[in-house]
Amino acid sequence: MFYLREHRQRAEFWEGVRDQGTVAMGIGAWGLMTGVAMVKSGLSVLEALLMTLIVYAGSAQLAAVPMIAAGAPLWVILTAAFCVNLRFVVFSAHLRPYLMHLPRWQRLVSGYVTGDLSYVFFARRFPKPGQSPDELARQQAYLMGNCAVNYIAWMVASVVGIVLANAIPTEWGLGFAGILALLGVLSSLASSPLRIVSAGVAGAAAVVAWALPLKLNILVAIASAVAICLVLEKAMPHRPAAGAPHV
Template identity: 85%
Template sequence: MFHRREYRERPEYWDGVRDQVSVAMGIAAWGLMTGVAMVQSGLSALEAVLMTLIVYAGSAQLAAVPMIASGAPLWVILAAAFCVNLRFVVFSAHLRPYLMHLPRWERLLKGYVTGDLSYVFFARRFPHPGTNAEELAQQQAYLMGNCAVNYVAWMGASLIGIALANAIPVTWGLGFAGILALLGVLCSLASSRLRIVSAGVAGAAAVAAWALPLKLNILVAIASAVAICLVLEKFRPEGPGPGAHHA
């Protein structure tokens, strides 16, 4: 049986490190901006640190923080964070065959540390789960190398942002850096026509519902994207041709 302490001794671990290093600056910019935003939105430094360490989900944090600052009801905050993170349900379903041989605590730990780009890199590198212990070990080593860089880049930058929140001017444009990081994630995941359509619908709905209070346009955007995907999936013809299952 493969021992987890040997991850770093495998070349796949360092392949994962190198792949994630290529986007680490974007992740760090996003983390820095999130740390600053949490404190400047009214959270104490302790609250911001705890949110960073426990939640570890930048998009959910950015969705929840303005609602917390505006005094939104708890159910609205939880619903927004839940909807924003629904994509991880899809990630988990796809990663299940790769991880089911592991004990539950390790599956939970790897689910916690796996971020958007870690999933994207892993799915591209390993489109199919391993068929034996050696292949599964190689896949786990790659995933852990990738996640290690992602975790350090995010946590380090976010904690720096919290520590320097009152010293970093908003005019530095950290929000724009965070948007660029999110756009990178979006472009990486928009790998089919259905996903491109859903992203366009979500963006249009968010803009159309911008005037809603409590950032409810986020919920409208998510609901619109899910609805259009369900409709398109229902009416999409299923033939034997190569384009029948392109989502």
């Protein structure tokens, strides 16, 4: 709460709250079904609650839970979760110029609470790092407002799903609402030819590599999109007025 208090005085914090609020229902539906899936896969209510509160990574949780239920070795479970979350390495590399001025504990908190949609909204709102301490502080306030809504929506819905797991049938398929939320934001980001190519390459690579174990198709999709776009960006003529396009 102390960390948020210093940001709530800025208009950008509430702008982040409003932006993330547009997809909060999708995030909540995703969290609800993740909570249900954890309990119905064999975890106790306490174990599921601890996993949600500590891990806070829906895709990694969904990848790990079947392995836990099947009695897979710990190293296999950790490897699967690591591979699924490798996309956050890319997110972190991009966010480094925005956050590097902060104390280490604040960088750790920011990294922990930043989710997929939080990153997407932030990258769309601030394509370049601030050039002054005040501008960087405003960007951080937006990110924290965004992350606060994402965190609350996910945690509340996930806990409800855990507690009411036996009353909510998995056949409802509410987790698909989270995917729709991602698609909606993705469509709004397709604002340049390079971004459209990036989305197309990532989608195609993910489908082609679907059979890979440990959900490594996600890593293949990210690496393919980044590699192709770097090549295209170097091949494209520079535009002095607008600068190089951002992926």
